[in-house]
Amino acid sequence: MASTNQSSQLKIFGLPPDQGRWLLIPLGIIVLLCLGTVYAWSIFRKPLQAELNIGATESLLPYTIALVFYATLMPIAGFYIPKIGTRKMTAIGGIIVGLGYILSSFASNILALTLTYGVIAGTGVGITYGVPMAVVARWFPDRKGLAVGLTIIGFGLSPLITAPLGKTLIDAYSVRPTLLILGIAFTVIILAISFTLKLPPKDWHPQQAISSQTVSKTEVIYPANLLKSRSFYGLWVCYTIGTFVGLSAIGISSPVGEEIIQIDPALAASSVSLFALFNGMSRPLFGWLSDRFSPRYVAITSYVLILIACVLMVNAGEGQVATYLIAFCLFWFCLGGWLAIAPTTTLRFFNPDNYAQNYGIVFTAYGVGALLGTLIAGQIRDWFGSYTYAFYPMGLLAIFGIIIASFFLKRDRVMTE
Missing domain, CATH: 1.20.1250.20 (MFS general substrate transporter like domains)
Structure with missing residues (x-):
């Protein structure tokens, strides 16, 4: 009974949780769209090769290191999400991602760029990546796969959206201001969304799922x-x-x-x-x-x-x-x-x-x-x-x-x- 009362008082964006939870999916998609820009590195490569006077192999180094740190930090971050909380974890990751892009706009050589884009931005992606999925997975115990699959579409489709946007900005302002603009934008967007990414109460279930459950001994x-x-x-x-x-x-x-x-x-x-x-x-x-x-x-x-x-x-x-x-x-x-x-x-x-x-x-x-x-x-x-x-x-x-x-x-x- 207490669980039912708690569920009736719970609101997401002012809506009953069964309805409001659906808004968490597009918000998660937006976060992952920002993070997935790491896959659009190719739009930065040629302009940076010319500015830094580096070859194609060297210009791939920041991207490669970013993927390594992203894949490494993702499992480590998973252990801290329950301790730090989804909101703080998203905010920390978003700030680090944005900082990586902002500092990259000032990098004067490939070593500095590998540190700022590869290590710092890659670390931020790894910290933030798992949070939107963890949040929607808990809010959709009845449709886990669909909810996670819809959310993660943001990461996969990001290059289709952010690459043309980045290319337009590079053509208009050149590559360094573009990295600065993206860094500031990602920080603001992810920080704003971080306040909405909260987990449901323990053992929360959608009302429809509760009403349709049959009593089982298993x-x-x-x-x-x-x-x-x-x-x-x-x-x-x-x-x-x-x-x-x-x-x-x-x-x-x-x-x-x-x-x-x-x-x-x-x-x-x-x-x-x-x-x-x-x-x-x-x-x-x-x-x-x-x-x-x-x-x-x-x-x-x-x-x-x-x-x-x-x-x-x-x-x-x-x-x-x-x-x-x-x-x-x-x-x-x-x-x-x-x-x-x-x-x-x-x-x-x-x-x-x-x-x-x-x-x-x-x-x-x-x-x-x-x-x-x-x-x-x-x-x-x-x-x-x-x-x-x-x-x-x-x-x-x-x-x-x-x-x-x-x-x-x-x-x-x-x-x-």
């Missing part, structure tokens, strides 16, 4: 120790494979189009916008699927799509533009899918009250997949002289993923009397 039992759970290792390996293949493909999207299909470089570059659209759309879709079906079936579906893409590219040749577009839409689609499958599965298999910490640990798979995926595809090209050979190990990994998902991607112990 209760979900979660593993007491994540690292001793067989399902954790199944999820971790599957997530690593999904990100390894996806990020390998993303890294070689344009060069594969130019070298294997022989398409115009401008078309190869513009096709990335199409791929990014599929990457963004797949997140709410795979989140929705992960709500309704066993995670292992959703994972197997993604691996089958990856396998189809690999077969298409192994047999692709000059002029087969449609084959190239379909295959890489599938690669990007599945990578976005894994960024929804993994958090949703974490919510289903392990205690949702510890979601921030649990997903932080699971997210280390993304870091491993990102590091290996971005290195190995290019190395295979250097060894064999063609990107075609990169799709053979990708296909084998997809088959391995199907096997792992079939046997290990299931709850350790689900019910008890």
Whole structure:
């Protein structure tokens, strides 16, 4: 009865929580749109190469370091979210992200830029990234996958929105003022939204879910120790494979189009916008699927799509533009899918009250997949002289993923009397 009274008095933006909680999703999307600008580094590279008199390899260093710090800080931050609170954590992360961009506008050499953009901004992204997902996951116990998938679409689609915006600002004001403008804007936006990102009371449930519940003697039992759970290792390996293949493909999207299909470089570059659209759309879709079906079936579906893409590219040749577009839409689609499958599965298999910490640990798979995926595809090209050979190990990994998902991607112990 007390819980019912508490729920009736609870308001979000002046609305009943069942309605107001939906406003948290677009706010989370906006936060992740700001953070995802880190993926739009390419718009800053050429102007900075000219200003700092550096080569293409050096100009990639700030971006690479930013990804390393983002992937490293994400699991660490997960343990501090419950202690510091979602609002303070978002505010701290937002200030650090903004500071990284602002200081980057004053960087006079590549070392300083790597520190400001790579270390500082990357750290801010890692601190902030998990908070919007943790918040919506707790407010949507009845639609975890859909809510998380919709929220995380902001990170995937960010380059489609922030890259053209950044390019417009660079054309109008040059690169350094653009970094300053973005830094100030991100700080203000994330700080403003941070005040709204609060968790619901413990054991809160939507009224509709409460009224539709049937009395049951069964209760979900979660593993007491994540690292001793067989399902954790199944999820971790599957997530690593999904990100390894996806990020390998993303890294070689344009060069594969130019070298294997022989398409115009401008078309190869513009096709990335199409791929990014599929990457963004797949997140709410795979989140929705992960709500309704066993995670292992959703994972197997993604691996089958990856396998189809690999077969298409192994047999692709000059002029087969449609084959190239379909295959890489599938690669990007599945990578976005894994960024929804993994958090949703974490919510289903392990205690949702510890979601921030649990997903932080699971997210280390993304870091491993990102590091290996971005290195190995290019190395295979250097060894064999063609990107075609990169799709053979990708296909084998997809088959391995199907096997792992079939046997290990299931709850350790689900019910008890």
